[in-house]
Amino acid sequence: MMLTGTKTISIHNRVKEQTGILTIGRTHMLADEFRELVTRHAGSNIPVVATCYSKLLNRYQHPELYRAIFVIIDSPQAIIDSIALIEDLRSDNMGSIIFAAITGPGTYNKMKYYLAGADYCIKFTGTPEESTEVFSGIFSSPEWQKKDILLLDPTRMCLIGDDKKLDVSFAEMQILEAFSQTKSHILSHDEIANVMGLNINFYDPRALEKSISRLRGKIKGMYGTNAIQSIRGHGYRLIRGLISTT
Numbered sequence: 636m637m638l639t640g641t642k643t644i645s646i647h648n649r650v651k652e653q654t655g656i657l658t659i660g661r662t663h664m665l666a667d668e669f670r671e672l673v674t675r676h677a678g679s680n681i682p683v684v685a686t687c688y689s690k691l692l693n694r695y696q697h698p699e700l701y702r703a704i705f706v707i708i709d710s711p712q713a714i715i716d717s718i719a720l721i722e723d724l725r726s727d728n729m730g731s732i733i734f735a736a737i738t739g740p741g742t743y744n745k746m747k748y749y750l751a752g753a754d755y756c757i758k759f760t761g762t763p764e765e766s767t768e769v770f771s772g773i774f775s776s777p778e779w780q781k782k783d784i785l786l787l788d789p790t791r792m793c794l795i796g797d798d799k800k801l802d803v804s805f806a807e808m809q810i811l812e813a814f815s816q817t818k819s820h821i822l823s824h825d826e827i828a829n830v831m832g833l834n835i836n837f838y839d840p841r842a843l844e845k846s847i848s849r850l851r852g853k854i855k856g857m858y859g860t861n862a863i864q865s866i867r868g869h870g871y872r873l874i875r876g877l878i879s880t881t
Contacts (some may be wrong), residue, residue, distance in 0.1 A: 638781035653772045655682035655700055657845055658736075659720065660707040660856070669707050669736065672759075699728040705799070706733065711741040718751045725752025725818050732778050734877055746869060752818050754778070754875050778875060784795040784880045785858065789810050794878070801857045806831050807850045814863075814873035814879050847871055 656673055660666035674683045684701075704724060707716045717735065724733060725802055735748040735756040745756040757769060766796035792808050794801040803811070813830045814820055820861035822830070827836045833848065851863040864872045 655684060655701055656703045657701040658683065658685045658705045658707065660685070661709065661716070662714055665707055665709055667736070669705060672766060673705065675768075676767065677774070683749060688716060698724050698731060701731050702730045703734065705736045708735060708737045708743065709737070709739040715740070715742065718747055721748060721751040721753050729818065730876060734773075746866075748819055749866065749872070750819055760872065784876065787815065787873055787880050788881075794857075797858060800855055802855060803850070803853070806846070808848075810850065811873070811878055812880055815878055820873045820875050821866065821870060827870060845857070847878050
């Protein structure tokens with residue numbers, strides 16, 4: 636499966652060709668070891684490149700050109716640097732799928748990585764069996780599988796894609812716009828309530844959940860994609876790159 640294609644990667648409508656995978660570690664040795672792991676599961680037809688934190692922060696690389704980026708967190712001491720790195724990666728790159736790849740011991744607050752701009756925060760144990768299962772999930776995820784970008788048309792209040800048109804309500808349109816305009820593609824329950832015009836101090840969480848479930852069901856029913864995913868205890872996430880507002 637070739638992970639290539641033209642994706643919108645910034646709010647300024649810059650379009651670049653994205654291909655291949657980038658692995659980034661505190662040292663080049665760590666990044667290269669993880670590159671070998673990714674290559675074994677991605678296949679020889681997908682180029683995988685390794686670099687280290689310092690080179691990337693000095694912008695000797697062009698991360699916006701990669702289809703996916705793995706930021707390797709090998710120890711609790713790497714937490715602050717890795718979060719700062721993900722924020723930097725996401726600051727002008729809305730297209731690449733960013734993975735926070737935890738390979739070291741200790742506990743980690745996944746929400747910090749999500750809010751910094753990571754799309755996934757995954758624990759890698761290092762065992763071949765579990766690594767195979769993890770990468771199988773990655774390469775079968777909605778981001779990899781999507782074929783067409785859905786266009787959100789606020790004028791006609793609909794989603795357009797795959798030669799199909801899905802009508803959405805004004806509230807649903809606002810929710811999708813809000814998702815698309817955030818770098819993390821994540822909205823908390825309160826943020827969604829605010830977008831819907833609800834009183835964030837008194838709204839019924841069950842009503843909000845029902846609204847999101849209805850919207851998610853409409854999109855999946857028309858296009859076959861689970862576009863909106865739940866983040867336990869926080870809110871919801873829109874699949875990156877699926878919906879465009881331009």
